[in-house]
Amino acid sequence: MSDQTVKQLKKEFSDLSVSMIGDILRTCENDRDAAASMLRGMENEENNKKIKELGSMFPDLSREALTEVLNKHNWNVEESIATAFNVMENREREVETENQLKKMTHLFEQLPEEIVRKAVIDNDGDIEEATIQLTTLITLQKQKEEAANKGIQDRNLRTLKIQALVEKFPDLTREDVMKQLEINKEDIKGAHAALLKLSAERKQKILQDKFPSMSAKDISAALESTDWNVEQAQTVLSSKQQSQGTVSLKKIETIFDRADDDVRKLEKDITQSHADFFKATNDTAAATFRNNIEKILETQVRAGDAPGIAPPIREIDERLGKKPAPIDETNVVAHSEKENPAQRPAVPPTTSVIENSSKFRVNLKASPERVDIGNKIFVEWTLENGATTNYDWIGLYPTDAPNKSYISYQWRGKSETSGKIEFVAPSTYGTYEFRYFFYGSYEHTTRSNRITIGPEVKLEVKLSPGDRTIVGNFNQLSGNNYPRAWVGLYGKSEKNNRNFITYEYAPGVTGQVSMEAPVKPGEYELRYFTDSYSEISTSNAIVIEGEDKLDAKYADGVIDIDMKIVSCDARTDRAWLGVFFTTETDQKQWRRYKYLNVNEGNLKLKAPRTPGTYEVRLFSRGTYQPVFKSNSFIIPLSS
Secondary structure, three states, X not given: OOHHHHHHHHHHOOOOOHHHXXXXXXXXXXXXXXXXXXXXXXXXXHHHHHHHHHHHHOOOOOHHHHHHHHHHOOOOHHHHHHHHHHHHHHHHHHHHHHHHHHHHHHHOOOOOHHHHHHHHHHOOOOHHHHHHHHHHHHHHHHHHHHHHHHHHHHHHHHHHHHHHHHHHOOOOOHHHHHHHHHHOOOOHHHHHHHHHHHHHHHHHHHHHHHOOOOOHHHHHHHHHHOOOOHHHHHHHHHHHHHHOOOOOOOOOOOOOOOHHHHHHHHHHHHHHHHHHHHHHHOOHHHHHHHHHHHHHHHHHHHHOOOOOOOOOOHHHHHHOOOOOOOOEOOOOOOOOOOOOOOOOOOOOOOHHHHHOHHHOEEEEEEEOOEEOOOOEEEEEEEEEEOOOOOOEEEEEEEOOOOOOOOOEEEEEOOOOOEEEEEEEOOOOOEEXXXXXXXXXXXXXXXXXXXXXXXXXXXXXXXXXXXXXXXEEEEEEXXXXXXXXXXXXXXXXXXXXXXOOOEEEEOOOOEEEEEEEOOOOOEEEEEEEEOOOOOOOEEOOOEEEOOOOEEEEEEEOOXXXXXXXXXXXXXXXXXXXXXEEEOOOXXXXXXXXXXXXXXXXXXXXXXXXXXXXXXXXEEEOOOOOOOOEEOOOEEEOOOO
């Protein structure tokens, strides 16, 4: 047997031992080619065993992937484990990114897929940032569409107004109508009143010229009795002139009393025509945009687009391009989200250790039980039964996360039976735990006690009945310094932390905030936040009591209303009062109406001319469902 031949075969079959190569060469009577052929068969069988061994640790990886990893490390299983771990993580991230991309593509279906994909990739798979970027893009598109359509819509609306008024006043010219619209700044009600007066004056002048002997009073009476029809009024005046007698005139409301009803119908017709036009000029893409973007823009509308509405949390500052105030990092430990594993031993665990994994037991304890983001967490572990391996590891997890969704991890050595290791608290508030894994698997053997990440804050609230002020006291018992902390007021049943009623800053360790109490009865509470919408603490509940009051009375052509409204906020709920016949069931048939900007006070409305029994009804939030009704009152027949 030639030593040179053995060396050559060793280079070709580096994973096999020299003694095994020598035995095969002797069996083949020093025939190199025959020995090489036999060694290849043995190598393939050995490689299959190694693929199966590595595959048992990483069952989600394909045979091709396992072969590629092992080949990269010269078919050394121990050295291939770390690489296989990274390959699996990369594959999982790719799958997750692709799933998120599908959701984003569906949500932003009005945008080309390549734009959505680019936004997700440019933001390293951060869906929140990608959503903000795409939302901004769609908002710009919407603004361009609105700018392009506004001119057309404005011209169409003006045309509809002119057409409606020309049809309403056939005795006036189109120029008269356009002039009055311009004088009244396109206000249909003001233009209608002016044209009504102009029409009346011209009709009176026509009859005055034809009947110079008739008084202005007689001419007005003739016009009123004929519903301001010039030809019919001319017949009445001719008869009166011949008989020199009196004319029995019908008692009706004056033309100006009917003006409100006419204008209301005119406005309704114009609004409907304009809405039909607007709908016709908006294509399917625009309609899809409005449906899809509604939820996305909800946060912006509440939180960023109206000055002074939202607390300056990190999310909104970034959206508006502002730099957030720095956090005091005196007690914050710098860290990375993924820690590097400890150096792994060179000798792999024996088969017997793997087979006895069911007997393996270890105890885990994490401390402290509450710690703020960026600070140290200590994990003590003690082996109770069995033997550790070079591939044991401890991972940090949210309590409800699957075993593959760890925050960070550390490897443990075979020779270690107990110890204390250090982790860094993650940047997201919540409840976490540590899990111990045996031999590089994803099946945990032990869970630690649970720990809470975030500051501990005590929050109490009370109501000052005299001045209707809510007073909240906060006391931060532990955690980092948060100069941007804030306290929000919420309805107790509100689940979405973005839907606050009002808020106040709450910097410092202890302090007090005060807010105006809501007018609407119900249960309310305060919630404490640092620089996001993740609540840290919730106060006790307070109860706002009260009921609506509407006291209406009639005198001298005026309806006098004393009101105290608590069921809605007049400033934000679009509250309005309407005067109705008490028997009226159609909530759109009001006789007078007025939008409100205060919840308490006195309001006076011009009374209708038509006699009858009336009441005042309260409406809110753009609906026609009455919230409250006043007492009834009588408007008598005018003498």
